[in-house]
Amino acid sequence: MTFYCKGQPGELPEILDFINMVFSMHQAPHNFRTLLPKLYGESRPTEWCHYLAKEDGKIKAVVCVLPITLKHDGHTITCATVGSVSVHPYSRGKGYMKQLMAMAVEDMEQQGITLSILAGRRHRYQYYGYEPGGHSLQYRFNGDNFRHCASRYPDIPLTLRLAEAGNTMQIGEFCRMYSALPVHTVRSDQDFFDICSSWGSQLYAVEQEGTAAGYICGTEDHVYELVLEDETLLFSALKAWSALHGCESFTLAVSPYDSERIRGVSGFYERFSVQEEDNYRIFNYSDAIHFFLSIKSEKEPLTDGRLTLKIGDRSTLAIAVSSGKITAEPCDDAPDLCLTDVEAVDLLFSPASLYGRESSSPLFSVNWFPLPLSVSQLDKC
Known part of the structure; x- marks a missing residue:
């Protein structure tokens, strides 16, 4: 039984x-x-x-x-x-x-x-209402980048020191730095070290003249998180990571809404790609759309407009932007677009939706989508 x-x-x-x-x-x-x-x-x-x-x-x-x-x-x-x-x-x-x-x-x-995240094969998990969505920007670096670009950036000596779980004061400081980010996952001091040690990642303090200037964590060839008190240290911090591991190349993951970081790496990366994240299922479209549209509005002016969407068997949802004010709430209007849950994740949250979109689509008239859905790999299970 x-x-x-x-x-x-x-x-x-x-x-x-x-x-x-x-x-x-x-x-x-x-x-x-x-x-x-x-x-x-x-x-x-x-x-x-x-x-x-x-x-x-x-x-x-x-x-x-x-x-x-x-x-x-x-x-x-x-x-x-x-x-x-x-x-x-x-x-x-x-x-x-x-x-x-x-x-x-x-x-x-x-x-x-509001939403659920599940890694794995696309069509295996479509049966449960999941579809690939979200994205991060992946920047690839190698030793040549730091050697040839060194003259363009200030030479700031930094030390990367492996963090210890028992150093509660240091871990608490890292958690404070992380929690100051405009978009972040809520993490406790007690869980922070273990979260940053997930998926084979190691956590290092970024020190400038013996003082903590941030932290960096990842595997030898992939930096999952780099949080700095001062973004002018970006080049030096990544150069120090490359030197520490002696790796031929490594990748830095950047959230699509982190405009300052995107501008910071633009002059010295080797290659760049957009990586679709995992499979997502949205339970509350109103909250999810409002949350991520608000994030997007801080990075670029949103087109004024109004769209009504019928997603699955839910009530029709009216999404509106007027002079920067965002609303997403049920309405009784006829929908501009009827979507299944899988179609909605693809069209509203996946970077793939940018390509091949029909000019006659109601989504074509606004710059709202895809929404900047991105969750750190370290927070996933």
């Missing part, structure tokens, strides 16, 4: 053993305790965010749903990042994942989640 439930206190070791086994059989060996310490580190009581399918008391499938909160200009939206999606190799085809995802989605809707 199959029993579907949430994880209970004391079950995390069993959950951890299960997902390690499944992912190690499917891909390379995995150790989620070190890969995701924010979820599976020592003394982490995170059983509650796991959905389990059990046969005769033994776990046969797992889905993890970890809530996170995005904040901008005093406004917040609650998101859910989905991960550790796994089914025992001998139990596939029994519908376990379909049932667990149905449970998770129902809970997310009841809990008022």
Whole structure:
């Protein structure tokens, strides 16, 4: 008999053993305790965010749903990042994942989640209402960039020093710097180090003459976050990262709304690309559109206009911009456009929607889309 439930206190070791086994059989060996310490580190009581399918008391499938909160200009939206999606190799085809995802989605809707994030294959997760969306800018650097461009930037000696989890004063300072960003995920001092150590990332202090000037974290070839008190240190900080790791090249991820950072790297990167992020499902379009349209309005003037969208079986949504004022609320008007949930994520939140859009489309008349949806890899599970 199959029993579907949430994880209970004391079950995390069993959950951890299960997902390690499944992912190690499917891909390379995995150790989620070190890969995701924010979820599976020592003394982490995170059983509650796991959905389990059990046969005769033994776990046969797992889905993890970890809530996170995005904040901008005093406004917040609650998101859910989905991960550790796994089914025992001998139990596939029994519908376990379909049932667990149905449970998770129902809970997310009841809990008022605005949007959900799930990495994985596009058409596999379209069945659950997810579609690729969001994007980040990926800047590639190599040693030649720093050597040939050195004369254009001030030579500011910086030291990158590996941070320690036990240095609570330092970690608290990093958390303060991060929380000062215009758009950020709400993180506690207690969770900050483990979040920045996710996905194989290492956290370093950026020091100028012995004083903390920011932090940088990532893997050898990919910088996930670089937060600086002074953006004039950008060239020197990335040069120091390149020297520290001695890597042939590395990538810096930049959010599409971080105009200052985009301008800062423009003179010395090697190559640039736009990377679509993960699969998204939007539960509350009104909140999501208002939140990310407000972010976009700070970077470029928005076209005045009004659009009415019918998405799935929801009430028609009227989106309007008038002299900078943004509204997104239900209305009784006939919709300008009727979309499925998958189509809505693609057209409103994916950079792919910029290409091939028909000139007759109502979306063509405004500069609102795609919305600058972007979530740090370190906050995902």
